[in-house]
Amino acid sequence: MPKINAGRLLSELRRFAQFGAYRTGVHRPTYSKEDMDSRRWLAQQYEIVGLQAHIDGVGNVFGTPHSARRSLLIGSHAESENHAGWLDGALGVMYGLEIARTFAETPDCAGLPIAPVAWADEEGHYISLLGSRSFIGDIGEAQIDRALNVHHGLPLRDALCTAGLAGVPRSLVEPERYVGYLEAHIEQGDALEASGKRIGVVTSIVGIWQYSIAFQGIQNHAGTTRMAIRKDAGIAAATLAMAIAERFPEVAGPCSVWTTGRISLEPGAPSIIPGKAEMLFQFRDSEMQVLERLDAVLREVVKETATRTGCRAEIVRTEAGKPWYMDATFQGAIESAAERHTTAYMRMPSGASHDAQVVARKLRAAMLFVPSIGGISHHWTENTDDADLVLGCQVLADAAETILRGESR
Amino acid sequence: MPKINAGRLLSELRRFAQFGAYRTGVHRPTYSKEDMDSRRWLAQQYEIVGLQAHIDGVGNVFGTPHSARRSLLIGSHAESENHAGWLDGALGVMYGLEIARTFAETPDCAGLPIAPVAWADEEGHYISLLGSRSFIGDIGEAQIDRALNVHHGLPLRDALCTAGLAGVPRSLVEPERYVGYLEAHIEQGDALEASGKRIGVVTSIVGIWQYSIAFQGIQNHAGTTRMAIRKDAGIAAATLAMAIAERFPEVAGPCSVWTTGRISLEPGAPSIIPGKAEMLFQFRDSEMQVLERLDAVLREVVKETATRTGCRAEIVRTEAGKPWYMDATFQGAIESAAERHTTAYMRMPSGASHDAQVVARKLRAAMLFVPSIGGISHHWTENTDDADLVLGCQVLADAAETILRGESR
Numbered sequence: 057m058p059k060i061n062a063g064r065l066l067s068e069l070r071r072f073a074q075f076g077a078y079r080t081g082v083h084r085p086t087y088s089k090e091d092m093d094s095r096r097w098l099a100q101q102y103e104i105v106g107l108q109a110h111i112d113g114v115g116n117v118f119g120t121p122h123s124a125r126r127s128l129l130i131g132s133h134a135e136s137e138n139h140a141g142w143l144d145g146a147l148g149v150m151y152g153l154e155i156a157r158t159f160a161e162t163p164d165c166a167g168l169p170i171a172p173v174a175w176a177d178e179e180g181h182y183i184s185l186l187g188s189r190s191f192i193g194d195i196g197e198a199q200i201d202r203a204l205n206v207h208h209g210l211p212l213r214d215a216l217c218t219a220g221l222a223g224v225p226r227s228l229v230e231p232e233r234y235v236g237y238l239e240a241h242i243e244q245g246d247a248l249e250a251s252g253k254r255i256g257v258v259t260s261i262v263g264i265w266q267y268s269i270a271f272q273g274i275q276n277h278a279g280t281t282r283m284a285i286r287k288d289a290g291i292a293a294a295t296l297a298m299a300i301a302e303r304f305p306e307v308a309g310p311c312s313v314w315t316t317g318r319i320s321l322e323p324g325a326p327s328i329i330p331g332k333a334e335m336l337f338q339f340r341d342s343e344m345q346v347l348e349r350l351d352a353v354l355r356e357v358v359k360e361t362a363t364r365t366g367c368r369a370e371i372v373r374t375e376a377g378k379p380w381y382m383d384a385t386f387q388g389a390i391e392s393a394a395e396r397h398t399t400a401y402m403r404m405p406s407g408a409s410h411d412a413q414v415v416a417r418k419l420r421a422a423m424l425f426v427p428s429i430g431g432i433s434h435h436w437t438e439n440t441d442d443a444d445l446v447l448g449c450q451v452l453a454d455a456a457e458t459i460l461r462g463e464s465r
Numbered sequence: 466m467p468k469i470n471a472g473r474l475l476s477e478l479r480r481f482a483q484f485g486a487y488r489t490g491v492h493r494p495t496y497s498k499e500d501m502d503s504r505r506w507l508a509q510q511y512e513i514v515g516l517q518a519h520i521d522g523v524g525n526v527f528g529t530p531h532s533a534r535r536s537l538l539i540g541s542h543a544e545s546e547n548h549a550g551w552l553d554g555a556l557g558v559m560y561g562l563e564i565a566r567t568f569a570e571t572p573d574c575a576g577l578p579i580a581p582v583a584w585a586d587e588e589g590h591y592i593s594l595l596g597s598r599s600f601i602g603d604i605g606e607a608q609i610d611r612a613l614n615v616h617h618g619l620p621l622r623d624a625l626c627t628a629g630l631a632g633v634p635r636s637l638v639e640p641e642r643y644v645g646y647l648e649a650h651i652e653q654g655d656a657l658e659a660s661g662k663r664i665g666v667v668t669s670i671v672g673i674w675q676y677s678i679a680f681q682g683i684q685n686h687a688g689t690t691r692m693a694i695r696k697d698a699g700i701a702a703a704t705l706a707m708a709i710a711e712r713f714p715e716v717a718g719p720c721s722v723w724t725t726g727r728i729s730l731e732p733g734a735p736s737i738i739p740g741k742a743e744m745l746f747q748f749r750d751s752e753m754q755v756l757e758r759l760d761a762v763l764r765e766v767v768k769e770t771a772t773r774t775g776c777r778a779e780i781v782r783t784e785a786g787k788p789w790y791m792d793a794t795f796q797g798a799i800e801s802a803a804e805r806h807t808t809a810y811m812r813m814p815s816g817a818s819h820d821a822q823v824v825a826r827k828l829r830a831a832m833l834f835v836p837s838i839g840g841i842s843h844h845w846t847e848n849t850d851d852a853d854l855v856l857g858c859q860v861l862a863d864a865a866e867t868i869l870r871g872e873s874r
Binding site for chain 2: 244245246247250262266276277278279280281283285288290291293294295297298301305308311312313314315316317318319320321324326327328330336337338340406407409428431432433
């Protein structure tokens, strides 16, 4: 049985958080000096464990076992959102390293090949899930040529060059070399905390459907235009937001979420009736039928809102990601491993995107969640109880053993 | 009886629209070359009519009769909004010039002193109603020092210098020198057109009460935060807009208008629940009690919205202009003059701000409206029927005669 080193895990997690330390969190944007330093440090650690380390052309860090047997990829992404938490991504990366170390030190596990990995730019400073998508062959060179940093606009090509990655080949998955992929992550929500659970066994990763909705009214003088004749695009936007709030619960699944992230009114002046309103709207669910139902209701209420407000509506779906189910056998392995240590575990969908949903298109994959204190993430106050950090790693190590032994049988 | 020269009025209006011509409208921002050219041209015309012309330190153009008797100011503002219509402001300015010419040419009116005027920056490129407010002593030098162009940010002082107005004294009203002030303006709404009327006798100018309303919720991940625990500031903003739409009609006056001109959500990203929402809201009415009633209901619904959405609300009133009543005798003079030419006139409040509401604080003042085709203004397609342009000027000339003869009796 692999027994992880709790003290080492916690101190190495804190060591990793030194790269781009920001208050109690980190600021480690993809391809920044801090990000690349952390990736090179990881590669060194992989080498020390006896793995063959390499950083590929988009910054993915691989630790490849010197073994003829199929290995189990374990990891997550190494970079952070801007001025964000110390665990988002880093947790799964450091679990991969700790589990590789533990297996190497544990005589009866030494033959079970763990391949730790740290993906690049899951957070989408340039392209969301860039590293894992590149690994499964879902990113072309032209897309890399076009991509700009979403915050400061610098080209991805320039960032890769500065990072020393220009001309370095991108690694492509060879599915026959892997048993599968395990990823641990902080939950980022409060479902575990609210249920008093310490481990989440992820059943699926939600599909995200995203929309740009515009209302065209008539821009006019806010003093001289009678209420009766107005076609106020801002009122149309507010009407739609409220109609969604009223109608979605009737057709949503128990874990559906929906969000209007942006409303902008043109021209946005105090004395002018808005002639145009634009909204960014998205919903998420782990069931395709639910996503389709929400889409239909959304289109219905947009149409009703247009009729009711006299504004012309346009709705464009900009993203329609499919939900991805985690591998059932892997889920079972994680659940059994959790059961050995605690009764405080539960199955749950992931409301956020993760590299696992990408890798799952080529390999068997599963995820484990640990609780986020207060459900907070993408903020420097993000945190998880030390005991949960340790428990999560031990459960993932046990699950990895089960999966690799099942494989060898 | 003064008989205006219809052909001259229309051709001079078109001549004036050459200054900064833009499509079928004008682009004549305050203190731009086009604006200053138009003011210098006006001063020349005033001189030709036999008036003493001068441009004061904020660009107001005065034509002062060589007469010991009290004169009647007639005018409006000369500049335009950006890429806007040819009549907004210019109409009242050119009526002043035409009426001064007509009176000078009409033997039995020659002794009735008309003082045409063209105010500066009513449109607020720097400070709303700047010229008329300067004239009544409502603008200090420090305020001019601080003011920046709202579109491009250049200091007012620099603009005045470029316009050749640095060091030129600002004219201050000496109330005993004037009988009062008349201003004609396009309606900018569609009330006249909708009622089949050609002349509006303005009873009052509305008070504008303006608010900045902020909701503070909890910014969080749009995928992992359950609907049940969200405190979405964007939903609070939409809820408030709809609550206003529902509650205001119960307490509003027949001419009340209200507008949410801006909604902005922070951080405004598709996958983040907005933690903060800011709204610009205003309402207008010509009755103080109605304004106070709307204020009370607004504060009530803001509080209810905060309770309902779990967001913290803050409401700040940034403007609370009093409605201004037009002089009753002057209103009567305009109405009687209208009656001589048409039955298609009506009394009405002005929903927009005008220099007349400023001048009214020091002098007796009244306004006349002509219809805006389709209610359109602040747009280059703004227009008024030629016949209405001519009728409006004749009615104002007749009213001016009545007022000045009443004065001399």
